[in-house]
Amino acid sequence: KFMKPRNFPPGPPSIPILGSLPFMPKEAMATGILWQHFKSRYGKVMGMMIGDQPVIGIYDFDLIKEAYSKEEFSARPNSELHDFRMLGKKRGIVMNDGYGWKVHRRFTLKTLKDFGFGNASVEDGILEEANHICDHIAKKNGSPFKAEDVFNVGILNIMWKILTHKRFDLEDPRLANCVRAINGQFSSDRVRIVLAMPWTRHFFPEMSGWNDWKKFAITMQDMTKQILDEHEPCFGPNHEPLDFITAYKEEAKRTGDPEFNDRDLQTTISDIFVASSDTTAHTLSWGLLYMILHPDIQKKVQHEIDDALLGREPTLEDRARLVYTDATLAEIQRRANIVPGALPHRVSKEMKLGGYTIPKDSMVISSLYYVMHDPDYWKNADQFDPTRFIENGKFRKDERFVPFGIGKRICLGDTLARNELFVVFIRLMQRFNFEASPDHPYPKEEYLPSTVMGPKPFHLRAIPRS
Ligand code: HEM
Structure with a gap:
């Protein structure tokens, strides 16, 4: 064999x-x-x-x-590691397949679409978080910091609000715990051994990374359970669900389909956190890295934004007028190629x-x-x-x-991610000039190996623009 x-x-x-x-x-x-x-x-x-x-x-x-484009090429590997993460068997979206995957994917796409594009509140939520991220950076007063420390929690917060209708202070330990569990699961050197050779867990549970994998999976399970236990259903004036969890529970009631249940919901929440946070945050870190490596492009982007927006905050409708900025974001995604x-x-x-x-x-x-x-x-x-x-x-x-894949499994958060990148990047470019830290090694275009690859951690400075 x-x-x-x-x-x-x-x-x-x-x-x-x-x-x-x-x-x-x-x-x-x-x-x-x-x-x-x-x-x-x-x-x-x-x-x-x-x-x-x-x-x-x-x-x-x-x-x-x-x-x-074929269904037969679009299943996901069978993996006891992922079954453990998914509470015992395939559930949710990312590592699920068959009927369960189809209904969860269809429902999530529709719900994100309803929230994201029909409803201004997600756009407002992204802008609000972009401003918090900038305020957080402003507090550094021009001293060196690591980009990923700011973006990870900020981006997670956007998704947290879409899922639960709640956001946290960027210093809240819940956000940091969740980021640690996500990073640990996919970026730890040890875990990469058990992911490549799952059998090693039977002989070297510690060295193979299996114990780490379990620890991070349990952290995510406890966290998603707590989110569900504390969640209050949330509706708008026409009884429309205002967050993902409320919408999911309504769908379960409406269809009576047993695929929609609390364990699948827990896995779906975990899937969305994992799929949405590192990806978008790493892309932003790469974005700042490229702006530091290409200060002429940074200036050109800033000029275009200044001329078009005259200092006001961006809306998604500005995309058509910010052609160079949009093209820069696409080039960041092409070069960074995080997945x-x-x-x-x-x-x-x-x-x-x-x-x-x-x-x-x-x-x-x-x-x-x-x-x-x-x-x-x-x-x-x-x-x-x-x-x-x-x-x-x-x-x-x-x-x-x-960057979002091809075919039946293409990323279902692609529009949301592009909107997040657009708004957050523009706010950053409006408020700061980014440059390398003089006290640390000059950043290079180097990957940190993982399923989702950020740049090797680097220090930068953000100088407020007048
Ligand atoms: C820059 C940001 C992002 C990038 C580059 C990205 C990229 C990808 C890629 C390459 C895949 C795998 C496609 C395949 O299996 O062939 C994927 C899957 C997925 N992404 Fe994203 N993603 C991003 C942001 C997001 C966001 C914000 C969400 C939020 C909902 C999300 C949710 C998902 C889900 C649920 C899947 C699994 C889809 C399935 O298996 O059917 N992603 N993404």
């Missing part, structure tokens, strides 16, 4: 128990960038074994599109792709990194250049701009 199946895509050799792990470059182990390394050797689709698990990497945009391998998919039955046979239950990774850095498609792909997203003075959409 450790042997590669017939007509399997080309890839590195495989040995019993460890599979292809010993043949992988060390720095690539935890990151989607690994696939960049294999592309040059094996072509558009590669296959390898991790233990007895077949793993497929797809680099080619058209092949990813073809595969991920380089998207999330793993599972093939629910044997399939064909690119002429190869993809066995049932293979894990599939799509290289969003490669799609957004393919040198045959993007001119000077490794350069930070917002103008690649501008054509005839307008923002140029590109189907290969895929």
